[in-house]
Amino acid sequence: MLATDATNPAFMQRLRHRLEQHDRQGLVRNKLLREGPCQPVQRFADDDLISFCSNDYLGLANHPSVIAALQEGASRYGVGSGGSHLVTGHCAAHHALEQALAEHTGRERALLFSTGYMANVGVINALMGQGGVVLQDALNHASLLDGGWLSRARSIRYRHNDMSSLQDLLVQHQHEHCLVVSDGVFSMDGDVAPLPELTALASRYGAGLMVDDAHGFACLGATGRGVIELFPEHGGIVLSQALPVLVGTFGKALGTAGAFVAGDAALIAYLEQFTRSYVFTTAMPPALALATLASLQVSQTESWRRQRLQALITRFRQATSAMALPVLDSHSAVQAVVLGDIDETLAASAVMRDHGLQVSAIRPPTVPRGEARLRITLSAAHSDEQFDLLIRALGAIDEQYRARRA
Numbered sequence: 001m002l003a004t005d006a007t008n009p010a011f012m013q014r015l016r017h018r019l020e021q022h023d024r025q026g027l028v029r030n031k032l033l034r035e036g037p038c039q040p041v042q043r044f045a046d047d048d049l050i051s052f053c054s055n056d057y058l059g060l061a062n063h064p065s066v067i068a069a070l071q072e073g074a075s076r077y078g079v080g081s082g083g084s085h086l087v088t089g090h091c092a093a094h095h096a097l098e099q100a101l102a103e104h105t106g107r108e109r110a111l112l113f114s115t116g117y118m119a120n121v122g123v124i125n126a127l128m129g130q131g132g133v134v135l136q137d138a139l140n141h142a143s144l145l146d147g148g149w150l151s152r153a154r155s156i157r158y159r160h161n162d163m164s165s166l167q168d169l170l171v172q173h174q175h176e177h178c179l180v181v182s183d184g185v186f187s188m189d190g191d192v193a194p195l196p197e198l199t200a201l202a203s204r205y206g207a208g209l210m211v212d213d214a215h216g217f218a219c220l221g222a223t224g225r226g227v228i229e230l231f232p233e234h235g236g237i238v239l240s241q242a243l244p245v246l247v248g249t250f251g252k253a254l255g256t257a258g259a260f261v262a263g264d265a266a267l268i269a270y271l272e273q274f275t276r277s278y279v280f281t282t283a284m285p286p287a288l289a290l291a292t293l294a295s296l297q298v299s300q301t302e303s304w305r306r307q308r309l310q311a312l313i314t315r316f317r318q319a320t321s322a323m324a325l326p327v328l329d330s331h332s333a334v335q336a337v338v339l340g341d342i343d344e345t346l347a348a349s350a351v352m353r354d355h356g357l358q359v360s361a362i363r364p365p366t367v368p369r370g371e372a373r374l375r376i377t378l379s380a381a382h383s384d385e386q387f388d389l390l391i392r393a394l395g396a397i398d399e400q401y402r403a404r405r406a
């Protein structure tokens, strides 16, 4: 029995009740125990499954050069950084990675964080305070929403990618300290934020703009600069004058872990002093910074990985356009089949498993109620055979979908 059971049974009872309710609604998520590396064929307890739900979009999590850099970093620096950045934890490896990220994103400086969650929560808190207004896209990632709620600013959500909904709010709050916040690529829908309109609106109404490109960084754009490279009207990349606060993460296309924020030197000097999730935490292991630097370099030189990913995305769109399944309009690595009903989504995930594929059923609260879905993620590492099997499994799900609605 837990100590709390003895001292306060009612307290534990309330927690149990909440968990049981969650279970009854089909919302409990169970962890799978994976053996071995993150690669298309993944080993679970008694099954080898082909994963279409990892965020390793370029296949770099298990790349020999990235592994070698991690090993080299461990020999050079040991394992832990031993301190926060502002005390003694900041090493030459961190510095080199920050410089490479600044150069890659066309910004003056970049600042490292141990996770994207910490970057988003910390940066919004540092930029905003009492009296401010955070305007969030309704489908922003939980870490951005939490950042807004944890700051003492007022958080308001505008309709997803709806610029007139955002404009109404900007007009209403134009004399306040406003920050517009958006995902670059939306993590559960896969669509892209309309950066030209976002930057124009933020500048017209004197608001700050922060974009979290966790799912676009290293994947999108000819050279992997992400969503900032997608709009040629900005002459190559959207610079910090238009988009002052750019966040990217390492746990997805770069296959490591951690995050960065990039911007003007003045912004980064400010964040370095006032971002609590930067100041009051241990710096990421320097070996990991070295591995991430190696991964960034591979992502730059092996552009065939982005091309391969794009080719698979195009083939996926073509194959599913002939199906009745409700596949959202996305040209990123994230492809969502929104079945809506939780049980139907769990059943579809089971069909995938019967085909030897791992595709998770994404349910509330990760997505809004009534929008449960299969979230399929494509990777440059998937072979043609693996991809064809995915399309066959989707075909079987499509048949059931049609039959249920006939």
Ligand code: PMP
Residues within 6 Å of the ligand: 114, 115, 116, 117, 118, 120, 141, 143, 183, 187, 212, 214, 215, 249, 250, 251, 257, 258, 259
């Ligand atoms: N932003 C977005 C859009 C994400 O999807 C995620 C992770 N799922 C994060 C931030 C958090 O990044 P990290 O995993 O590095 O904490």
